[in-house]
Amino acid sequence: MPSYLFWFFAIITLIGGISVIAMRNPVSSAMSVVVSFVGLAGLFVGLSSFFAAIIQILVYTGAIMVLFLFIIMLLDLKTETKRAPSIAAIAAGLSLVIAFTIQLVGVITHTPNKQAPPLDQAALTAAAENFPADSGIASALTAGTLPDTKLIGHTLFTDYNFPLQILGLLLLVSTIGVVVLSNKSSEKENH
């Protein structure tokens, strides 16, 4: 059953991806990206990784692509729909695709063909021993469910705590930068 769903969502993702470049209208392209992201989220759900799927939709589909769409609509790109693609652009795109495919094939052939461990009761209970017995993660694991949200949180705040803080700082700096820059230009207009 899951494999059918995998194919279903994989095909949706691919169709979305192809129509991004096939569509002439920028809004259609943006909507195709949305379709592709939703398909990707479906693939994540197939991997029992609900959190990643939800964040995929919440952040990329629900916020970033909305902003893209917003900007495309405000610019009202009419010339984009009429312009014929130049040969140079097609050639550059094709060469990029070929390079990427070669790299992908290389990576895949060098990866050992390992099967993911099945998420059955025994594997989960064994994994629960790595956590304190009274923690939420351990109790969920022994109950036979995969607490993916808690596991991601646990990993982020233990193993990757320092990078996370740095990232937070980076985002803060960029936010302040945007505020300062936008303030500057509006002040100039006033004077």
Added chain:
Amino acid sequence: MAVVKVKRPKLGFGEKIYLGALAKGFLITLKHALKSLAGKSIGADSLKSSGMGVTMQFPETRWDDQLPEYYRGAPTLVTDEQGRERCVSCQLCEFICPPKAIKIKPGEIPTDDPWAKVEKRPQEFDIDMTRCIYCGMCEEVCPEQAIYLRKDYLITGLSRAAMVHDKKKLYEIGGVRTGLVNKWNELK
């Protein structure tokens, strides 16, 4: 008028935080809701409310006996106390009618009629109620006091033709009007 410079009011902390005003607003609307559910809205009595709020629910409760003296409803034709049509088809009302709702076809009164000396009466008298604007000018202009605006306001019909009041209908609504205009009567 001189230009008055309005200063922005200085808001206190309580006003700025907005929640107090919000709660006050909720209390007001809730009070109104509860009052109208109990049928005790302000003005419910004077507006003849039929239970909830101040609304008079029309077909069941009616405004009829509250209509003011000067209410202008449907224009009608009247007969006098001796059963004579007062209208002499002078066509003044037809002339004055702003929306041209009145159409009169004058006719002669035959010589053997007791009212032969009146000479004229309408053969047809149509008021198109889809056009009538209830201005009362016909009533005002009529030298014979033959056309009156009554208090009927429920004028309905399923077709345009049904909305045209002909002579028979006009007399039916109008009825008999006694007094005044007696220059055609024996007693002067």
Added chain:
Amino acid sequence: MTDIIIQLLIIVTKIVFFTFMVLLPLVPVSVYFERRFCAVIQDRVGPNRVGIPLTLLGFKKDIPILGLFQPVADGIKLLLKEDFTPSYVRTTYYWLAPALTVIPALITVCVIPFGSPISILGHQEQLLIADIGVGPLFVFAVSSLAVYGITLAGWSSNSKYPFIGGVRSTAQMISYEISLGLSIIPVLLYYGELNLGHIVQHQADHGWLLLPFWQDGKIGLPDATTALYMIPAVIAFIIFTVSIFAETNRTPFDLPECETELVGGYHTEYSSMKFALFFMGEYAAMVIGSALIVTLFLGGWSVGFGLDSWINGLHIGDFQIGGILHIGVFVAKLIAFILFFILVRWTVPRFRYDQLMKLGWVVFFEAALINVFLAALILAAPELGSAAIAIGAVLLLAVTAAVIWVAKISEPAPKALRV
């Protein structure tokens, strides 16, 4: 194989029941309540005539059951109206947009727990469609897709007022998603759980988040941490509720369809059933928003006061009916909250656009952020020394004061009305 089929049948039954027999009927019900409630607020009567139309069958009189059938009449009217598509619209997106506003609202039902588990013939069954561990996030994610419907409607109508409506709504929804997400972090910290079913079970056992006055079936005062936690909980509740108002485009934040400026907003060019879909999507979003608030803050399906375990025990033979009762309780709470939504709509005047943005970005964002730290401090207090608590409290106060100060000095001085 038969196991899978039975499983599928159960899932389909649940989807049909909760989506089409609980959520969708709540939409006309809330429309009816909206009209009646706003009428009594304004000293009117509201629709009270449509009932069983016996006159159609040749009887003398209809039976008006308080006008309860008004939504049915409205629905029939909208279905039978002419579906007019203007010639200048971008047809594909024009047709897609109404569906895109309704579908997300209907999908979000699947994580809302409607009642405690029921058991039939010894088979335990949860009364929610998808028991996944990311409940509120799922609702946010899927309902954030509704913005596409509104934006596309505005854009594809190819007309100025819908376009401005669509742009406004996009900006508004993105702005308020932030405070929406941040404001529930204290709630999630308290439960240590993202699964809505578990959250409600916890509230049934230990008292609702905003009313923690019982513990394991006994009424009593809460312990110090829980009592103190009321403060961040109430702040979170206010921010979350107001953000839900903004997110569902309800008054006082209904700027995308502000009649006085934008005719009808993003659905100006829509008629008939397409318009009705927008209407339905808006009300379904409102129902889902209320459901989320009730679930997170007001105990979901639980009756409270320690009565839930008694209700769970009720059964007729092998059939436990407690869950069914809990669905009733949940729907009652939902309708009560919808009435609150309606009361707000007919009380609070519409905000200006800059006020809306300021409220979202300057007030709620900061307040929610500080609230997270406050909640964390209160939760961690029992394990910290008194010195650490004091330092934390002082730091928190300092940060709060700094934020208020920055907000105050960055506020532009009021301009003179006439220059």
